[in-house]
Amino acid sequence: MKRQSPSKDLLRSRDQQPGSSGDPGTSGAPVSRGETPSVEVRELVKRFDRGRVTALGGVDLAVHPGELLVLVGLSGSGKSTLLRTLNGLETPTSGQISVFGQDPSALGRRDLRRLRHRIGFVFQQFNLVGRVTALENVLSGALGRLKGPRYGVLTYRPQMRREALEQLGRVGLAEKSFQRTDTLSGGQQQRVAIARMLFQKPELVLADEPVASLDPESSRQVMEVLFACCAEDNLTVVCSLHQVDLALGWADRVVGMRAGKIVLDRPVDQLDDASTRAVYEAPGEEQ
Amino acid sequence: MATPSGPLTTGTSATPPRLRPPWTLQRMRFAVLGLVAFGLLVVSMHQTGVSPARLFASIDDLIGLFQRMWPPVYFEWRRYLDALVVTFFMVVAATGLAIVLSIPFAVLSARNTTTGRIAYSVSRGIIVFTRAVPDIVWALVFVRAIGIGPLAGVLAMGLNSIGMLGKLYADAIEEAPQGPIEAMRAGGASRIQVLVTGILPQVIPTWVSLSLYRVDINVRTSVILGFVGAGGIGFELQRVLGQLVYPRALTIVFMMFLLIASVEQISAFARKAIISGEVTDENPFKLRARVRAYRDERKPGSASATDEGGVEDGQGPAVAGPATTVMDPPAPGDTTSRTIASAPAAGTLGALSIDPGDGPLRPPRSTLRRKKSSSAIIAVVLFFVSCWVVGLTPQGLASSLVAVGQVGAGMFPPDFVTNWEGVLEMLLETFWIAVAATVMGMILSLPFAILAARNVAPSRFAYRASRFAMLVERGIPELILAVLFVVAVGLGPFAGVLALTVGAIGFSGKLMADAIENLPSPGIEGLTSVGASWTQRVFTGVLPQAMPLIVGIGIYTLDVYIRAATILGIVGAGGIGGILNSTVQTHAYDRTLAIVLLIFVAVYGFERLSGWLRQQLL
Ligand SMILES: Nc1ncnc2c1ncn2[C@@H]1O[C@H](COP(=O)(O)OP(=O)(O)OP(=O)(O)O)[C@@H](O)[C@H]1O
Numbered sequence: 001m002k003r004q005s006p007s008k009d010l011l012r013s014r015d016q017q018p019g020s021s022g023d024p025g026t027s028g029a030p031v032s033r034g035e036t037p038s039v040e041v042r043e044l045v046k047r048f049d050r051g052r053v054t055a056l057g058g059v060d061l062a063v064h065p066g067e068l069l070v071l072v073g074l075s076g077s078g079k080s081t082l083l084r085t086l087n088g089l090e091t092p093t094s095g096q097i098s099v100f101g102q103d104p105s106a107l108g109r110r111d112l113r114r115l116r117h118r119i120g121f122v123f124q125q126f127n128l129v130g131r132v133t134a135l136e137n138v139l140s141g142a143l144g145r146l147k148g149p150r151y152g153v154l155t156y157r158p159q160m161r162r163e164a165l166e167q168l169g170r171v172g173l174a175e176k177s178f179q180r181t182d183t184l185s186g187g188q189q190q191r192v193a194i195a196r197m198l199f200q201k202p203e204l205v206l207a208d209e210p211v212a213s214l215d216p217e218s219s220r221q222v223m224e225v226l227f228a229c230c231a232e233d234n235l236t237v238v239c240s241l242h243q244v245d246l247a248l249g250w251a252d253r254v255v256g257m258r259a260g261k262i263v264l265d266r267p268v269d270q271l272d273d274a275s276t277r278a279v280y281e282a283p284g285e286e287q
Numbered sequence: 288m289a290t291p292s293g294p295l296t297t298g299t300s301a302t303p304p305r306l307r308p309p310w311t312l313q314r315m316r317f318a319v320l321g322l323v324a325f326g327l328l329v330v331s332m333h334q335t336g337v338s339p340a341r342l343f344a345s346i347d348d349l350i351g352l353f354q355r356m357w358p359p360v361y362f363e364w365r366r367y368l369d370a371l372v373v374t375f376f377m378v379v380a381a382t383g384l385a386i387v388l389s390i391p392f393a394v395l396s397a398r399n400t401t402t403g404r405i406a407y408s409v410s411r412g413i414i415v416f417t418r419a420v421p422d423i424v425w426a427l428v429f430v431r432a433i434g435i436g437p438l439a440g441v442l443a444m445g446l447n448s449i450g451m452l453g454k455l456y457a458d459a460i461e462e463a464p465q466g467p468i469e470a471m472r473a474g475g476a477s478r479i480q481v482l483v484t485g486i487l488p489q490v491i492p493t494w495v496s497l498s499l500y501r502v503d504i505n506v507r508t509s510v511i512l513g514f515v516g517a518g519g520i521g522f523e524l525q526r527v528l529g530q531l532v533y534p535r536a537l538t539i540v541f542m543m544f545l546l547i548a549s550v551e552q553i554s555a556f557a558r559k560a561i562i563s564g565e566v567t568d569e570n571p572f573k574l575r576a577r578v579r580a581y582r583d584e585r586k587p588g589s590a591s592a593t594d595e596g597g598v599e600d601g602q603g604p605a606v607a608g609p610a611t612t613v614m615d616p617p618a619p620g621d622t623t624s625r626t627i628a629s630a631p632a633a634g635t636l637g638a639l640s641i642d643p644g645d646g647p648l649r650p651p652r653s654t655l656r657r658k659k660s661s662s663a664i665i666a667v668v669l670f671f672v673s674c675w676v677v678g679l680t681p682q683g684l685a686s687s688l689v690a691v692g693q694v695g696a697g698m699f700p701p702d703f704v705t706n707w708e709g710v711l712e713m714l715l716e717t718f719w720i721a722v723a724a725t726v727m728g729m730i731l732s733l734p735f736a737i738l739a740a741r742n743v744a745p746s747r748f749a750y751r752a753s754r755f756a757m758l759v760e761r762g763i764p765e766l767i768l769a770v771l772f773v774v775a776v777g778l779g780p781f782a783g784v785l786a787l788t789v790g791a792i793g794f795s796g797k798l799m800a801d802a803i804e805n806l807p808s809p810g811i812e813g814l815t816s817v818g819a820s821w822t823q824r825v826f827t828g829v830l831p832q833a834m835p836l837i838v839g840i841g842i843y844t845l846d847v848y849i850r851a852a853t854i855l856g857i858v859g860a861g862g863i864g865g866i867l868n869s870t871v872q873t874h875a876y877d878r879t880l881a882i883v884l885l886i887f888v889a890v891y892g893f894e895r896l897s898g899w900l901r902q903q904l905l
């Protein structure tokens with residue numbers, strides 16, 4: 001499980017940053033940095049169906065700048081709900097949220113847009129417009145910083161198109177830029193979605209099971225692209241994932257959820273099979 | 288012969304074997320329905336003055352009319368051609384106007400794009416209202432309000448089209464994949480940005496198809512509207528009929544037919560092109576189903592309520608269009624790993640990222656793109672030319688809005704009291720016209736349907752001839768038929784019944800033929816192998832199987848004909864339309880509204896009833 005290929009180890013640019021004091025082995029290095037967290041939630045509760053379904057039952061979590069956090073947990077444990085609440089796609093029932101010091105649920109429409117623009121979101125189902133070209137989908141990532149509606153590639157300035165092409169190049173799809181998005185394979189589509197997210201130039205990335213609908217090989221590829229690009233741009237990442245091993249070598253910290261509660265939270269180095277498995281098994285003796 | 292209750296061993300039991308089928312619930316339902324239909328036919332014939340003798344006499348009348356019309360004379364053809372061109376431009380202007388106006392209503396009345404509860408309810412209300420009032424009633428109102436001429440027709444069709452397009456556009460928005468919309472919202476896009484970048488590209492093909500379908504409907508409507516003074520070729524028809532110059536009338540009807548048929552062909556072709564240019568898994572039949580579902584719930588008879596042809600033209604399933612390129616499987620360890628490898632070293636965009644300045648910054652030219660943009664340009668130019676021809680200017684629009692406002696104000700409060708016995712009597716007459724025409728029409732069109740079903744037709748020729756007859760019949764709107772029958776047999780419900788009866792050949796006949804073609808064939812083949820003759824096969828193999836479908840189509844036809852019958856009176860062919868017309872002519876708009884509301888309630892009520900009936904039987 002602790003398979004760490006040398007190349008991957010080499011790539012952990014995060015660990016070579018001055019901030020982590022050249023000691024990647026120390027547990028919770030990022031947490032101990034003492035910076036104000038990018039994301040902080042306290043006692044977060046979210047209920048659906050007029051309180052009949054509790055998706056989040058009091059979650060406390062802090063994510064620090066530059067941290068790469070992996071969220072694991074059974075289906076229905078509340079991972080998606082947590083991520084969606086963080087950028088205001090859901091409003092919490094109670095509790096506090098702070099993202100870059102702001103509470104998305106308390107913001108007006110314009111401020112919420114501004115905050116959302118700083119948060120990139122990667123969806124399980126890619127959520128691309130199928131009928132238009134890959135490049136146009138990437139370009140739409142910039143809408144938050146543009147004024148007015150856009151229809152078609154030509155309605156974006158050439159400089160923007162150039163930058164969007166660069167992002168497509170980073171995910172290895174430069175030569176597909178003008179192909180219709182729904183003719184791309186699933187893995188390619190998710191890479192287009194990642195390029196869109198990168199083109200948005202976010203500071204925080206929320207990824208909700210980005211590879212859950214892909215085959216193992218594409219999954220590996222997409223996760224590498226996502227993590228490598230985020231590491232390169234030094235982005236804070238919260239990524240929910242079913243296969244923890246895809247994140248090994250990249251993740252700083254693993255948080256496990258069960259039934260709307262956090263039942264595991266530890267640096268990846270201190271992670272062992274048993275504790276991971278416990279997240280998925282009988283009700284928790286964890287913590 | 289085996290009954291569900293007893294075994295086949297008939298010999299041992301004391302009771303004699305059963306030689307007639309038991310009365311199952313299904314059989315009883317059909318028997319009752321048959322009796323009811325027969326009773327209704329008798330009563331309705333009595334009520335509308337239809338009798339076998341009169342029917343036979345009317346054949347003579349028709350032949351007489353035809354003789355008076357024959358041969359068609361052409362010496363005014365330039366004038367008719369001009370009118371025909373105007374009619375065409377009326378259709379384009381009206382549909383374009385409706386498209387432009389429908390979009391905001393659609394956006395506001397789609398649940399996922401509306402701005403709030405109030406906007407939602409108001410726009411839904413406007414959509415329902417514009418659709419509930421038949422276009423010919425709108426035309427009457429506009430002709431009164433702004434005078435005779437094509438503009439009145441354009442506004443009438445435009446307004447009525449908003450009801451249909453607004454609703455179907457909104458449905459398309461609601462059915463568009465929500466993922467991309469959410470993604471854009473999550474990226475901080477504004478509402479209008481989400482709409483234009485996230486939703487518009489997804490709904491445009493559907494919107495275009497729906498608009499083309501509406502063009503078909505409007506062409507059929509436009510030739511009718513002229514008849515009440517709203518310009519175009521229908522106006523010419525009314526003029527020559529008024530002057531009793533029948534040979535010219537035949538020319539005009541023929542030209543109308545050509546216009547309707549050719550526009551239908553063009554729009555069917557365009558729809559097919561749009562659909563085949565799409566690389567989606569969207570099933571073109573969904574569009575068809577959507578239009579049909581919409582039609583099923585359509586409110587009181589629009590002038591073209593019985594139109595069925597448009598969307599039927601065989602649109603094949605979507606096939607991969609020119610935009611498709613072969614999909615590359617992602618190359619493992621290729622681009623991806625290179626991207627990563629470069630990451631720590633460079634810290635900037637890796638060397639393998641494509642040269643920023645090098646990539647093409649505009650989409651490559653393709654024939655598909657060229658076709659799309661040139662058709663869009665042609666459509667827009669055509670729209671502006673049409674507006675110019677029919678006098679649809681911003682000022683014209685504004686002043687007509689004022690006129691409409693005045694009429695609208697005159698509608699309130701609706702007056703249900705004045706002459707309520709007359710109104711009630713005419714509502715009933717409308718119902719009887721529809722019933723008589725439906726039953727007689729089903730009987731008349733069944734032979735056509737059998738001949739026009741590919742799997743049953745005795746010969747290629749019979750099939751072709753029957754299909755052609757249906758096509759021709761469909762090309763002549765019911766109201767035009769009604770006009771001709773009024774001339775032939777005189778004013779009154781009898782003319783209306785005849786018009787709708789003949790109209791059934793193209794309408795119910797086609798539906799039945801298609802239904803028969805879709806029957807499972809083994810039963811029919813089995814009879815062939817037994818050595819049954821063609822008639823035996825039809826009566827033993829086809830009709831029993833098709834009966835539930837035929838009954839269903841009959842109920843649907845009645846449903847549609849009730850709506851169609853409400854406007855027959857406008858040309859003097861009986862029913863509530865006569866009173867409706869006179870209230871508009873005398874500016875008694877409060878009574879107009881009352882009648883429209885009554886029709887709405889009656890039609891809606893019957894629609895629910897017929898839906899329930901069809902469910903019981905099928
Ligand atoms: N919009 C909603 N309406 C009602 N219930 C919801 C809604 N969204 C989520 N839930 C419920 O909240 C709970 C948590 O769901 P959530 O999607 O956050 O789980 P998850 O951990 O992301 O699961 P998965 O791994 O399957 O994606 C589930 O019980 C779910 O049924």
Ligand SMILES: [Mg+2]
Pocket residue numbers: 079080081208209
């Ligand atoms: Mg989820």
